[in-house]
Amino acid sequence: MxxxxxxxxxxxxxxxxxxxxxxxxxxxxxxxxxGVIPKKYKELIAIAVALTTQCPYCLEIHKKHAIDAGATQEELSEVTFVAAALRAGAAVVHGTHLMNN
Known part of the structure; x- marks a missing residue:
């Protein structure tokens, strides 16, 4: 697909x-x-969102834009774990809906 x-x-x-x-x-x-937030940071935010929504198109497009804006492999690595932490955190807090009290 x-x-x-x-x-x-x-x-x-x-x-x-x-x-x-x-x-x-x-x-x-x-x-x-x-803007107030530099383009590189906006592209890193876009990558974190794309990792969370798992959109391969956004990943490819915003990876290119982030690198063009000066993002490093280390920044791309860190943003991956920011997204992973937020996805995991969402699962944990949604788990509270399973609790009786």
Whole structure:
């Protein structure tokens, strides 16, 4: 199912929902632009989210952008464990729903 070649179909998707696609692209560009939070950090955040949502497309795209923004292999490694800690933490706190008291 996951094939980076599917990204070539974004043009068709955008053509079929032009206004929504333009709005999404503007949001994406604005949210990830260099700002108070530097672009490199935004891309590392995007990678952590992509690891948590397990989106291979986002991982590939934001890994490239993070490296282009100066992210190191060590930073990519650390962000992996930040995402892992948050996923594990979510499982633990959701476990409280299983408790009687």
């Amino acid at each position: 996951y094939d980076m070649n599917h990204l070539k179909k974004l043009g068709t998707l955008g053509k079929n929902a032009e206004q929504a696609m333009k709005a999404f692209q503007q949001l994406d560009q604005t949210a990830l632009a260099d």
